[in-house]
Amino acid sequence: MTGSVPDSLIPYDEIVQEALRAVVGRVLDQVAATGALPGTHHFYITFKTRAPGVDIPDRLIERFPDEMTIVLQHRFWDLKVDDERFSVGLSFNQIPSMLVIPFAAITGFHDPAVNFELRFQAAEDPDGPDPHDEAENDGPAATPVEDGSNVVAVDFKRKK
Numbered sequence: 001m002t003g004s005v006p007d008s009l010i011p012y013d014e015i016v017q018e019a020l021r022a023v024v025g026r027v028l029d030q031v032a033a034t035g036a037l038p039g040t041h042h043f044y045i046t047f048k049t050r051a052p053g054v055d056i057p058d059r060l061i062e063r064f065p066d067e068m069t070i071v072l073q074h075r076f077w078d079l080k081v082d083d084e085r086f087s088v089g090l091s092f093n094q095i096p097s098m099l100v101i102p103f104a105a106i107t108g109f110h111d112p113a114v115n116f117e118l119r120f121q122a123a124e125d126p127d128g129p130d131p132h133d134e135a136e137n138d139g140p141a142a143t144p145v146e147d148g149s150n151v152v153a154v155d156f157k158r159k160k
Contacts, residue, residue, distance in 0.1 A: 021104070044112070048067055054102065087100045
């Protein structure tokens with residue numbers, strides 16, 4: 001036995017990243033519903049500026065060709081959230097701008113008011129995972145044993 005962990009055919013990392021990005025979406029959706037951040041909460045959101053679906057002004061892409069961090073705190077407007085993305089109005093050098101940012105483009109989310117932070121890998125292929133070899137566990141179906149030996153009884157009664 002070599003002790004190495006085999007590669008998983010289930011993309012656990014991608015599933016966890018997607019679930020954590022949903023946390024960001026849920027938080028932003030709550031802020032959008034109330035129109036304001038609660039208490040002293042504020043967010044730093046970092047994203048890939050050239051990721052598929054990102055729609056920001058060209059001047060911002062020129063200034064931030066790879067990654068950009070925005071702050072949602074005092075001056076933002078028209079925050080809208082759906083299952084795949086959010087959009088928000090922000091000012092940059094006194095110029096109002098609308099940004100559309102897919103959750104898949106986000107690489108970081110930080111709420112310094114409560115020291116909460118999430119880091120993500122940038123989604124490389126929004127159309128799905130890379131092709132992979134077929135699983136090799138689809139051998140012939142096992143014939144069930146009819147002697148009752150494959151029955152498991154579970155008793156949920158508590159001891160008194």
